[in-house]
Amino acid sequence: MYSKRIETILKVLEKCNTLADIGCDHGYVAVEAIKREVAKKAFAVDINPNPLQKAIELSKKEGVFEKIEFFVGNGFEPIREPVDQAVIAGMGGDTILSILSSAKDKVKNTKLVLQPMKDIELLRRWLFENGFDISEEIIVNDKEKFYIIMKTEKSSELEYSDIDIYVGRHIQGRSKESLEYLLRKKEKLRKIAEMKKENEKDFSEEKKVLQMIEEVLSKW
Numbered sequence: 001m002y003s004k005r006i007e008t009i010l011k012v013l014e015k016c017n018t019l020a021d022i023g024c025d026h027g028y029v030a031v032e033a034i035k036r037e038v039a040k041k042a043f044a045v046d047i048n049p050n051p052l053q054k055a056i057e058l059s060k061k062e063g064v065f066e067k068i069e070f071f072v073g074n075g076f077e078p079i080r081e082p083v084d085q086a087v088i089a090g091m092g093g094d095t096i097l098s099i100l101s102s103a104k105d106k107v108k109n110t111k112l113v114l115q116p117m118k119d120i121e122l123l124r125r126w127l128f129e130n131g132f133d134i135s136e137e138i139i140v141n142d143k144e145k146f147y148i149i150m151k152t153e154k155s156s157e158l159e160y161s162d163i164d165i166y167v168g169r170h171i172q173g174r175s176k177e178s179l180e181y182l183l184r185k186k187e188k189l190r191k192i193a194e195m196k197k198e199n200e201k202d203f204s205e206e207k208k209v210l211q212m213i214e215e216v217l218s219k220w
């Protein structure tokens, strides 16, 4: 059994022929996706050779080495063919968007599962502005830390609001975790705004997001 975060990523994956695990590190996602028959073939990429070696060892131990191609490299660069589905998890939103923007052509028909650790608003905005629709967002509370897992792909019909960028579409699911996450985010923003106000700094951004959160909570 992996962490709740990894298990949720695995759960939201759709059955596919090819799956890329970009920034694979330990290789859990690629290895388990093959073992659980979610993907027929996987590509595991990491920019650092040491994590990739761990992934190779795990794949051998789990008997799926033959079904995974391993690459040391940057993002999608080493993968020659477009893949059906890709996971980019455990990195900053800025890194994820830079990986995607260098692979726009390769991912135009790829279902993406993204799990940014920070700069989530930045990533959401980039996705919408570049024609990716976020179909689903799931909030996971894993050992008292909240993670956002989003499913996204290119779409010709795209509508989004500021709430979709700053609060997120996880609110559609109205889950317990989602509510807890929002309340925690509200408290954090409130403290930052208060501190900025005391120091006579501009807190209009925090105020704007707090208003959006209040709006969402009032309809909960």
Ligand SMILES: C[S@@+](CC[C@H](N)C(=O)[O-])C[C@H]1O[C@@H](n2cnc3c(N)ncnc32)[C@H](O)[C@@H]1O
Binding pocket: 022, 023, 024, 025, 026, 045, 046, 047, 048, 051, 073, 074, 075, 088, 089, 090, 091, 095, 099
């Ligand atoms: C914190 S780990 C996350 C591992 C795994 N995806 C997860 O969610 O548990 C991030 C990994 O991404 C790799 N990485 C960072 N930037 C990358 C890039 N541009 N291309 C490929 N791998 C990258 C790092 O070397 C590291 O192993």
